[in-house]
Amino acid sequence: MKRFLRASAILAAAGSLALWLATGAHRGWTKTSVAVEKTDEVTGLTYADYEKRFVAGVEILAAGLAVASALGVASCFLGRRPAKPVNATIH
Amino acid sequence: MTLTPTSLALLLGISVALSAVAGPQSFDFKDPKGVNNAAFRLDAPLESVSGTANGVSGTITFDAENPAALHGRIVIAAASLHVPNPMMKEHLHGEQWVDSKKHPEITFESTKVSNMKTAGAETTADVTGKFTLRGATKEITVPVKITYLKDKLGARSSGQTQGDLLVVRSKFTIKRSEYGINPGAPSDKVADEIELTLSLAGAAPKS
Numbered sequence: 655m656k657r658f659l660r661a662s663a664i665l666a667a668a669g670s671l672a673l674w675l676a677t678g679a680h681r682g683w684t685k686t687s688v689a690v691e692k693t694d695e696v697t698g699l700t701y702a703d704y705e706k707r708f709v710a711g712v713e714i715l716a717a718g719l720a721v722a723s724a725l726g727v728a729s730c731f732l733g734r735r736p737a738k739p740v741n742a743t744i745h
Numbered sequence: 746m747t748l749t750p751t752s753l754a755l756l757l758g759i760s761v762a763l764s765a766v767a768g769p770q771s772f773d774f775k776d777p778k779g780v781n782n783a784a785f786r787l788d789a790p791l792e793s794v795s796g797t798a799n800g801v802s803g804t805i806t807f808d809a810e811n812p813a814a815l816h817g818r819i820v821i822a823a824a825s826l827h828v829p830n831p832m833m834k835e836h837l838h839g840e841q842w843v844d845s846k847k848h849p850e851i852t853f854e855s856t857k858v859s860n861m862k863t864a865g866a867e868t869t870a871d872v873t874g875k876f877t878l879r880g881a882t883k884e885i886t887v888p889v890k891i892t893y894l895k896d897k898l899g900a901r902s903s904g905q906t907q908g909d910l911l912v913v914r915s916k917f918t919i920k921r922s923e924y925g926i927n928p929g930a931p932s933d934k935v936a937d938e939i940e941l942t943l944s945l946a947g948a949a950p951k952s
Contacts (some may be wrong), residue, residue, distance in 0.1 A: 661874045682792030685829035689797070696901045697894065697912045701780045701942040702797045702825065711830075712791070 659729035663722040670718020671709075677710045684711035769808035772947030773800055773913040774819060776778040778901075785853075787921070788793045788848070788936035794833065798851075800825030805855075805947055807845045807911050810894050812868045813861050818854040819945065842880055852877045856861040866893045870916075881924040899949050908950035935947050 674680075688709060689702035765815050774781060774822045781801035800822030808814050823845035836847040855874040862869050866889040876885045891913055898908035920937045922928050927935075 683830045683833065683871060686831050687827075687829045689795075689829065694778070694946070696897055697780070697892075697946040699780055699914075699946055701782045701799070701944060704783070707751070709829075729776075742860065 656729050656733060657726050657741035659732065663725035666718050668723060669716050670722075673718075674710045674715040677708060679723065680709045682711055685709040686716055700728075728741055760790050769806045769814060770909060770911075770921065770949040772805050772807060772817075772909075772949045774803045774805065774945055774947040776801060777944065784942040784944070785826075786940045786942075787938070789934065792933065794828060796826060796828035796834075798822070798825045798827065801945060804887070805853075805911060807891070807893065809895070812863050812870070812891070813858055815868075815870070815872070815891070816855045818852060819943075821851040823849050823851055824853075836888070841929070843926065848878075850877070850879045853887075859886075867891070867896070868893070869898075876919065878919070878924040879926055883919075883923055885917070885919065887915050889913055889915045898950060901946075903919070906950045908948060911947045911949070913943065913945045913947070915941075917941055 686706065686708055687704040688707045691700055692703050693700050700731055749762050773894070778800075779799050782797045782799045782952050783801065784797045785795070788839060794860075795830055801819065803817060803819040805815065805817030805818075805819070823843050824838070826834075826837055826843060826845065828837055840847070853874050853876050855872050857873040858870050859873070860869075860871045870889055871886050873886040875882050889910060894910040894912060896907065897907055897910045901910065918938050918940050921935075921939055922937050
């Protein structure tokens, strides 16, 4: 159980960090669309054309690290095996 | 006095030439290309809240010979407000913020034009008007830059429609508290000032 909790903690931390880094290490909130600035040739006006793209934000990283911390702390308390009774023999 | 064919032809030519340059034109700002937009920005601790709205419509009457007579009304559909974070967008359209279901339109209707300067096809001015957001109307004065693009509608419509274009640019700030936009939200969490940038092009087809 202890090993499982610790492994889960590492997985949660690594997974959230990997997701955050893979989607651009964005230091803001999560996005599901990204603005691409374009310019209209005739008028010269600039406008945002949104592309559907998932960008993990710091709250996903924070949530993953929080879950990892909780699992890690739990592994310190929940995984303890009860002490084996010592068989004392009296001769 | 009898009109000879020559003088009649001359009079006709003069009247056609005059009609080509004189008089106010009504420019329609409904843009099927989705280029017309209003961008907004509010400061916040982690990341500024930035988004756009492209549901623009309305008309502006402009006379190239008399720019000071400019007047019109621009409408932005509140439902078209967009921010990239889905939860933030839900809050933005909710009752405490823009409340787009109850107040579907954001409008600006001009009442006065001042400090006008014209250089060629470009005109800058301060336009005073009634700005309505979330059901609250305030009179504000905003700086505008207007560019009159004669005979450029064809280039924008792949030659399908001929006419003129009117490009309007403006950048100004408003305070969300003056329009009842979540007055309970502390300004150190979400700034009271909203920076608005309008990038609009209206079309006046030639009949």
